[in-house]
Amino acid sequence: PSSKETPVTHNHEETLVLVKPDGVERGLTGQILARIEAKGYVITELRMLTPTREMLVKHYEEHEGKPFFEPLVEFMGSGPVVAARVTGNRVIEGFRSLAGATEPTTAAPGTIRGDLGRDWGEQVQKNLVHGSDSTLSAERELGIWFG
Numbered sequence: 001p002s003s004k005e006t007p008v009t010h011n012h013e014e015t016l017v018l019v020k021p022d023g024v025e026r027g028l029t030g031q032i033l034a035r036i037e038a039k040g041y042v043i044t045e046l047r048m049l050t051p052t053r054e055m056l057v058k059h060y061e062e063h064e065g066k067p068f069f070e071p072l073v074e075f076m077g078s079g080p081v082v083a084a085r086v087t088g089n090r091v092i093e094g095f096r097s098l099a100g101a102t103e104p105t106t107a108a109p110g111t112i113r114g115d116l117g118r119d120w121g122e123q124v125q126k127n128l129v130h131g132s133d134s135t136l137s138a139e140r141e142l143g144i145w146f147g
């Protein structure tokens with residue numbers, strides 16, 4: 001395709017990104033949001049809040065009953081979180097690629113978790129960011145965090 005052609009925008013999506021309490025506490029919010037913007041994604045809504053247990057139970061409903069559910073909900077409610085509505089072409093997959101693998105130890109260098117995340121031992125929940133994993137999850141989660 002010639003460079004004069006308009007880029008394909010039919011995969012335009014929205015996703016929910018959370019900077020988790022460890023990211024906010026360590027002062028990494030700016031760096032994390034900068035990586036999202038540098039990739040060309042657009043932040044269309046942003047808020048900082050300490051989520052209620054009710055919000056977190058809804059947000060993580062797919063993990064209810066798993067051994068890490070309680071520690072996860074407790075950690076996520078332990079301090080302020082930054083929630084962002086982010087839009088862009090294939091942004092759901094794109095942000096998860098920027099975030100890297102779940103565990104900071106094995107997340108690839110170049111990713112948010114790989115470059116900025118720490119190994120906290122058992123506390124795998126401390127991995128800096130959340131990103132929705134599908135269009136359905138994104139819609140559901142954006143409703144929880146932005147109403």
Ligand code: IDP
Pocket residue numbers: 068072101102122123124125126127129130131133
């Ligand atoms: P993801 O955030 O990379 O999509 P998920 O498997 O959806 O990972 O898990 C949601 C969150 O639950 C993770 O980001 C992490 O904070 C936490 N988590 C996942 N697995 C474990 C675990 O084995 N122990 C403790 N926390 C976990």
